[in-house]
Amino acid sequence: MKKFLAITLGGLAALYAGLFAVFYFDLDGKFLYHVVEPFLCKHYDKIERRDISKVPYDVDKYPEY
Numbered sequence: 001m002k003k004f005l006a007i008t009l010g011g012l013a014a015l016y017a018g019l020f021a022v023f024y025f026d027l028d029g030k031f032l033y034h035v036v037e038p039f040l041c042k043h044y045d046k047i048e049r050r051d052i053s054k055v056p057y058d059v060d061k062y063p064e065y
Helices: 002-024 027-045
Strands: none
Touching: 002 027
C-alpha cells in the first residue's frame, strides 16, 4: 500500500511540475502563436471572397451573401 501511495504521489507531483512549467513559461500561448495561428492564417487566406466594392449600389436591393 505504501508503494502504491508513493507512486501515486510521485506521479501527481510530476504532473503538477509539468503543468507549472507550461504556465510559467507560457508554453500554451507560444504553441498557439507559432503553430496554430500560422496554420489558421494559411487556411483562411485561401478562401475566395467577393469584392463588395464592385457590387452596384441599389437603394431598394440588398446584395446576396
